[in-house]
Amino acid sequence: MDKMVVKGDIAFTSSKDKLDIYEDAYLIVEDGQVVKISKNLEESYKDYPVEDYTSKLIIPGFIDIHLHAPQYPNMGLGLDKELIPWLETYTFPEEEKYGDLEYSRRVFTRLINDLWRFGTTRSVVFASIHKESTKLLMDLFVESGLGAYVGKVNMDRNTKKELTEDTNQSILDTEEIIKEYNDKSDLVKPIITPRFVPTCTEGLLEALGNLAIKYKVPVQSHLNENTSEVIWVKELFPNSKNYASVYDDYNLFGQTKTIMAHCIYNTDEEIDLMAQNGVYAAHCPYSNYNLSSGIMPLRKFLDKGVPVGLASDISGGNSLSMMRIIAGAIQASKMKWLGTEKELAPLSFSEAFYLATKGGGSFFGKVGSFEEGYDFDALIIDDSPLTGIKDLTIEERLQKFIYIGDDRNIIERYVKGRKVRKPF
């Protein structure tokens, strides 16, 4: 049995309303999972090897539940457009390149290094339509030691010719990846990824829903990001009740576990359906700013019990740092609060931290917390460069790290109890 003791100032959120804090405490790990946390090292663990991070913060690894790997080279570029023209001008031309495996490798190794650097221990990722490139991305994640769901994108209409798949080939490629990768790694798994309703024919949506159920594979897509997109979907599916129900009609909305990115313009009915079906919302505040999409009414989703995680959505988003995205989510929620005549309460710090750890982590199972039985996915934070002027509580030190720290403060990363080194 693999076992260890990790010592330091421990902070996490078992529930969203407050931080669980253990000052100068011992966290026991067996076979990659948290056994317990205690103030004193009990007799029975005294022979466990100790990783001593006294005076450092120990927090769960960050979870990014929506990002586009092939858009990495565009990060920070062209953020002066709205969604649809931005896709046409910047995104689609970049995504064409991933037939080239050498280019794919160059981009993906840098992306994975950056995820590692910013302490994102698990992520849920869109690849492109390209089968071999998607497999390469999965292989590179396995090699890295980080966790990920990776989806080959499906689209067979309403996009550039170069990115339009033959429907049958799209389905065959998707099934091939599922069969090859579904049981290959416990950290890296396939996910079914219709890009979004407008780029998928009914036949494709139906086949993908069938694959999801047949192989018990999760699903990810986009929902209600932009007002013109919402109108477009209504034109394409005039008989559907709403945007969400198009996915639902094809078994792509919680029939297996599902993430929908953005959810800015959901109707109350659509939010209810997400709650009922346990569909995750991926909140991407920076992407939603950059593409002038709007601000998601996050509080409504929390109140109705929809599971929510945070996400970078690069390259609509311009940062892989979940620290910045936590701060951005709080800031966005404050603007929403003002914009709704103070009806939708802003996020507290602990709520936002929860969303970036246990909130998104729950998509992976027992991930994102240090409760008993959770995978020990953790970051060791040396916040000393940020402090040293006056005494701070552990919660205040964590706030400082999130609001003003960066990757330099993250000195170690663990996934399932294993220390993960810089991958590439």
Added chain:
Amino acid sequence: MDKMVVKGDIAFTSSKDKLDIYEDAYLIVEDGQVVKISKNLEESYKDYPVEDYTSKLIIPGFIDIHLHAPQYPNMGLGLDKELIPWLETYTFPEEEKYGDLEYSRRVFTRLINDLWRFGTTRSVVFASIHKESTKLLMDLFVESGLGAYVGKVNMDRNTKKELTEDTNQSILDTEEIIKEYNDKSDLVKPIITPRFVPTCTEGLLEALGNLAIKYKVPVQSHLNENTSEVIWVKELFPNSKNYASVYDDYNLFGQTKTIMAHCIYNTDEEIDLMAQNGVYAAHCPYSNYNLSSGIMPLRKFLDKGVPVGLASDISGGNSLSMMRIIAGAIQASKMKWLGTEKELAPLSFSEAFYLATKGGGSFFGKVGSFEEGYDFDALIIDDSPLTGIKDLTIEERLQKFIYIGDDRNIIERYVKGRKVRKPF
């Protein structure tokens, strides 16, 4: 005569609508000022020493026109409150400490190091009510080689006892600093700093306006940051036309050059008065998010010809990085665009870059651009860690640096032609 040639990829904004770009060009500096930029090195400059930054970006230093030095220890803390309770709970207790010069030195040296680190070559700064601490801050700026306006804060009512000044002493202390520092340094100057209307009696405002005019000293304060503050001012000055006119009535609104921070809830009349009097607006997007203040309708100010600069406003703001504040200003303007039924156009990249350089820089004179006669305040940017996947234009490289770069990409800083080393 001091002279040099600086070589590299040069980008700046002489006007806000587009970037001026000179690829692999020579910039001639004499006595700290830009003489010209040319593609080839002319014969007459061939004996000038060359600082060769080939393939690096050369851009103007950043200008931060509103920040609170004594709030530095609170940066990233307590950002879950609105303005008034945040002042009472976090800010005022911290600002009490600056009677202690040892503490002041500890904080200010770290602050100035951080300004240097993030490439902020000039800033406009609130100190606290404490005379000696304010002088220390000015001395430390002089020692650093960075430029700054520094103001001793004045407040003689409506705050904690410990921060309430005797009106006469407040005036005497302010005058003492002005006399001692007005001609001491060409880079570091005093600025008259009534905290904001609610904490100043009429007698104090009147005396400060008189000092401004007598010594030709500029002025800074706060204006229309928060709806409850606006109501409070109306109660205190029921006979004044509006918040801005209180300052104007006391010669604190453009009678000498003036900066007003925030300006979120200005009436059209108040914006017109700013334009007429040439009063600067300091736009502080992150602070305005964090304190749930709102989003300034920046486009209106630009359209009416109000001079505008960007600002960190730490510790209401949580970052000293003007790169992040440029991105934040663009993002905020996009939310404003959506919130005004697409009436107030969002900022373009060049506009936001202009505001953070020449926009705020003009408060200092010929600062923030590389046109002839401008002070050579510059940053050398090694953006190679951000690029290398595909070919980018210089504008795209600059976008990447602003949106995804950080202080590590800034490899040299110049102020008035002098290379500035890490100060402390």
